[in-house]
Amino acid sequence: MTAKLAIEGGNKTVDVIGPLPTKIGKDELLEVLDLWQMSDGNAAKIKAIIESEKNLKGPHLFRYYNPRPSKVAAAEKAMTELTGAKYCMATNSCTSALVAAYRSLGIGMGDEVIVPAYTFFATSATVAASNAIPIIVDVDDTLCLDARAVEKAITKRTKAIVPVHMRGAPAQMDAIMDVANKHGIPVVEDVAQAAGGSFKGRMLGSIGTIGCFSFDYYKIIVSGEGGFYTTNNERLYTRALNWHDCAACWRPDRFGPEKENEELFCGENYRMSELEGAVALAQIRKAKDIIAKHRAAKDKIKTAIEKFPGLGFRRLADEAGDTGICLIIFLPDVETTKKVLAALKAEGVPCGGIYDSKVRDWHTYNYWEHILQYKSVSPDKLPWSGVPKNELPKYTKDMCPKALDLLSKAILIDIEYNFSDEDCGKIATAINKVLSVYLK
Numbered sequence: 001m002t003a004k005l006a007i008e009g010g011n012k013t014v015d016v017i018g019p020l021p022t023k024i025g026k027d028e029l030l031e032v033l034d035l036w037q038m039s040d041g042n043a044a045k046i047k048a049i050i051e052s053e054k055n056l057k058g059p060h061l062f063r064y065y066n067p068r069p070s071k072v073a074a075a076e077k078a079m080t081e082l083t084g085a086k087y088c089m090a091t092n093s094c095t096s097a098l099v100a101a102y103r104s105l106g107i108g109m110g111d112e113v114i115v116p117a118y119t120f121f122a123t124s125a126t127v128a129a130s131n132a133i134p135i136i137v138d139v140d141d142t143l144c145l146d147a148r149a150v151e152k153a154i155t156k157r158t159k160a161i162v163p164v165h166m167r168g169a170p171a172q173m174d175a176i177m178d179v180a181n182k183h184g185i186p187v188v189e190d191v192a193q194a195a196g197g198s199f200k201g202r203m204l205g206s207i208g209t210i211g212c213f214s215f216d217y218y219k220i221i222v223s224g225e226g227g228f229y230t231t232n233n234e235r236l237y238t239r240a241l242n243w244h245d246c247a248a249c250w251r252p253d254r255f256g257p258e259k260e261n262e263e264l265f266c267g268e269n270y271r272m273s274e275l276e277g278a279v280a281l282a283q284i285r286k287a288k289d290i291i292a293k294h295r296a297a298k299d300k301i302k303t304a305i306e307k308f309p310g311l312g313f314r315r316l317a318d319e320a321g322d323t324g325i326c327l328i329i330f331l332p333d334v335e336t337t338k339k340v341l342a343a344l345k346a347e348g349v350p351c352g353g354i355y356d357s358k359v360r361d362w363h364t365y366n367y368w369e370h371i372l373q374y375k376s377v378s379p380d381k382l383p384w385s386g387v388p389k390n391e392l393p394k395y396t397k398d399m400c401p402k403a404l405d406l407l408s409k410a411i412l413i414d415i416e417y418n419f420s421d422e423d424c425g426k427i428a429t430a431i432n433k434v435l436s437v438y439l440k
């Protein structure tokens, strides 16, 4: 006789499944711990503790549908507190945050976006990857976008201006915002290199329309890979969320109805994982302290540098808003710069040149051949086919002479937040020693 079906009131055949093994368990935790490089003795003790654990539930590394409070969501909240921006969305990189920024603004084929001649390539590559045309504009002695050059570059196609707060210091945001507001053009701040910096009392990433941050390992606060998108505009935030996760899980129900026009469209997947979220959260909590230490170390070195004829410093648009991650000095000419750089390196000073016409580097526009030569990933020749040929920008390798001139005479001295007073003293002594020979 067949048993009565559960649907007809019979007993349920499968009432409990499990316990199921955790998807991610002890082996993975041990691999993660290995990254921290503990001493052998402590590593062995922790390994023994982990192996003795009987109730390991394992992490839920996906931010959505998470039975526990999401670390990514907590990191987003911490970023709104750090930056003062109303909304924040975590991404897997700043590159993806930039694409989300351009896409949420509706930027696409036939549009132009103004970017500086000096920035990491991602700022402009993402414009082209969004099917829009990067318009490369010169920098001023802040080494960030020159507001006057921006105004000259505006056309009927300009859909965004992207100041990049290079090397930890803010761009001249008052002048840039004046130009943007006068022409009604949104501003996307690229804060990849200046998280925690500010301009005249306002945190970077909350001044323009959108802010994009990088948490890759080489930035100020880091999670290995990662990024954040900040804005005060709810509509842009909603559109960015949609772009960053094509499954649209946030509405709060992923199948919820469209809240407003233009909210739903096909996006990609730029989600941050809970592992990066956890690291980012801990780092954001420490950001103010890290920056205060950077600034203090920079101040010690800078004030100990003597006056030398021909020595200049990068102009800071707002010294109080500088994150202090580096000190940039200018020398009178390229030849002296090369000699001073070699001598500083020989003294053990952590430093580097910024631009050398013979050394490839992704931070200066004249090496962006993909853009200068109108390269495309597909036969449709986008983004360049998006505008009439005679309206394409005429890119040349020397189109931004100020950037090339300033950068070729600049030396960047790295500042670490954990430099001791002694480290700062030694670095300043070495700089004075070298400059007293070359800048007599």
Ligand SMILES: Cc1ncc(COP(=O)(O)O)c(C=O)c1O
Pocket (backbone or CB within 6 Å): 092, 093, 094, 095, 096, 119, 120, 122, 123, 164, 190, 192, 193, 213, 214, 215, 216, 226, 227
């Ligand atoms: C100015 C700038 N923008 C964007 C990026 C891209 O950041 P990510 O590596 O997080 O994609 C970087 C990274 O070097 C950068 O320096």
